[in-house]
Amino acid sequence: MTGLLELLGLGASAELLSLSGWGGNLLRGLVNSLQIAFGAFGMGLVIGLFGAYGKLYGGKVTRDLLAIYTTVIRAVPELVLILILYYVGSDIINKISAAMGGGRVEINGVAAGIWVLGVVQGAYATEVLRGAIKAVPTGQIEAAKSYGMPAFMIMRRVTIPAMMSFAVPGLANLWLIATKDTALLAVVGFNELTLETRQAASSTRAYFTFFLAAGALYLMVTLCSGVVFARIEKWARRGQPSLKGGTA
Amino acid sequence: MDTATADAASPEIDTRPEAIRVAGLHKSFGDLEVLKGVSLTARQGDVVAIIGGSGSGKSTMLRCINFLETPSAGQIVIGGEEVAMRPDGSPANQKQIERIRTRLAMVFQQFNLWTHRTLLENVIEVPVHVLKTPRAEAEARARQLLERVGLAGREDTYPAYLSGGQQQRAAIARALAVDPSAMLFDEPTSALDPELVGEVLTVIRDLAAEGRTMLLVTHEMKFAREVANHVVYLYQGRIEEQGPPAEVFGNPQSERLKQFLSSVA
Numbered sequence A: 001m002t003g004l005l006e007l008l009g010l011g012a013s014a015e016l017l018s019l020s021g022w023g024g025n026l027l028r029g030l031v032n033s034l035q036i037a038f039g040a041f042g043m044g045l046v047i048g049l050f051g052a053y054g055k056l057y058g059g060k061v062t063r064d065l066l067a068i069y070t071t072v073i074r075a076v077p078e079l080v081l082i083l084i085l086y087y088v089g090s091d092i093i094n095k096i097s098a099a100m101g102g103g104r105v106e107i108n109g110v111a112a113g114i115w116v117l118g119v120v121q122g123a124y125a126t127e128v129l130r131g132a133i134k135a136v137p138t139g140q141i142e143a144a145k146s147y148g149m150p151a152f153m154i155m156r157r158v159t160i161p162a163m164m165s166f167a168v169p170g171l172a173n174l175w176l177i178a179t180k181d182t183a184l185l186a187v188v189g190f191n192e193l194t195l196e197t198r199q200a201a202s203s204t205r206a207y208f209t210f211f212l213a214a215g216a217l218y219l220m221v222t223l224c225s226g227v228v229f230a231r232i233e234k235w236a237r238r239g240q241p242s243l244k245g246g247t248a
Numbered sequence B: 001m002d003t004a005t006a007d008a009a010s011p012e013i014d015t016r017p018e019a020i021r022v023a024g025l026h027k028s029f030g031d032l033e034v035l036k037g038v039s040l041t042a043r044q045g046d047v048v049a050i051i052g053g054s055g056s057g058k059s060t061m062l063r064c065i066n067f068l069e070t071p072s073a074g075q076i077v078i079g080g081e082e083v084a085m086r087p088d089g090s091p092a093n094q095k096q097i098e099r100i101r102t103r104l105a106m107v108f109q110q111f112n113l114w115t116h117r118t119l120l121e122n123v124i125e126v127p128v129h130v131l132k133t134p135r136a137e138a139e140a141r142a143r144q145l146l147e148r149v150g151l152a153g154r155e156d157t158y159p160a161y162l163s164g165g166q167q168q169r170a171a172i173a174r175a176l177a178v179d180p181s182a183m184l185f186d187e188p189t190s191a192l193d194p195e196l197v198g199e200v201l202t203v204i205r206d207l208a209a210e211g212r213t214m215l216l217v218t219h220e221m222k223f224a225r226e227v228a229n230h231v232v233y234l235y236q237g238r239i240e241e242q243g244p245p246a247e248v249f250g251n252p253q254s255e256r257l258k259q260f261l262s263s264v265a
């Protein structure tokens, strides 16, 4: 990176971006962003799995509650949700702490970010996974039933592996959204990549350099994710002949 | 013909233990009554062929026996153990259903192999995970079974890369892997191209010859006549006629059966 910048006559920028200076801050911001994206994505998957099963097999109350959850979350702009969930979340924690005789609680930024984005991701993951579960041929689930598999084993051994190939493309999108939604946490003062970038830029007035660098970092994350998800998809599609026609 | 039970063998007393007994089985889907009191007994070693027109309730009956479909009323006894049912026919004890299902291996019209697993993985799945057979043992047996149905060398192939006939033979290997006390076949050859039917029937014929208990829903009349020792003709949810194949096919009594046989001939 440095060499390339030098080559382009951007030596000053390279210096600004040095790891011991603002560049280091940017990388720390990136690590924070990735941590949150990862946690939120994971939390979203767990919520999504329960949500999808609840929507498909739950009772009426469960289904209604889940319908409200997914509808509201998907209807309200993410930025608004983040503000609501963040302040509601910290308010509740402080109330609980006060009720138990404690003082104000310092809210861990990463944990808060994961909680806020995880709730948002969960709504989308619920829909992705619900669609994927429904796409599993019923015959495969019936076969499992007819051989005496208990419900949970069917979910673990048949439904989830079989739905993977349908779910992975949607989940890959969700992951990318998660990485980019971390930028929205800047509004609640969380030190993720975007906020770090803004601080670096405004302190040095080198807006172009820093936002370009941040853009490059986001792009890199996307490209690496693409590679990883391509592999996951290949694995999830094992046993399905490729559309182009392949070999066993 | 309106006998209550369909004892498969001759009039003299049969001492072979019962494998499957169904008594007074009713099943409705909403307002549609599909089974209107079906009774049937299969003893160990019986091969019962179930024939009848489309929509007569053959699949529904088979599926009620292992509770893939919840009966509306009636009694189901598997290997002497009666399945506990609530008054509405739903199973009272899910654990019991699961245990009984492991003894009744089903072979489906659409094979229903698990597509994300290789043939070997399909065959060992239930022994390893449900029956808790040690993996090495299950694998050795699975290889034998796949070889037996003519699929040696295809252990690591995924089902989608095989012909329908091969998939159905693999599904039969999967069924045999649980060492079932009875096998339920629901039109095992109906989804196959004509030239693939023979290879699957050959496997089933061998199983019949070695004394496996089977309930076989089929449209292959010639085959039913050859392998079954008892034939049941279902008409609109009732057993219209039943008996040894020679009689049912050779000397049908009811007009409907006569008509049916001439229509499929």
Ligand SMILES: Nc1ncnc2c1ncn2[C@@H]1O[C@H](COP(=O)(O)OP(=O)(O)OP(=O)(O)O)[C@@H](O)[C@H]1O
Pocket (backbone or CB within 6 Å): B029, B032, B034, B052, B053, B054, B055, B056, B057, B058, B059, B060, B061
């Ligand atoms: N899940 C269901 N819900 C509603 N109706 C059903 C259901 N399953 C079967 N039926 C109806 O029950 C009747 C009997 O169906 P069944 O599948 O048992 O017939 P079959 O004898 O196996 O016919 P085929 O030879 O076509 O397979 C049909 O009228 C069918 O439409």
Ligand SMILES: [Mg+2]
Pocket (backbone or CB within 6 Å): B058, B059, B060, B186, B187
């Ligand atoms: Mg049928």
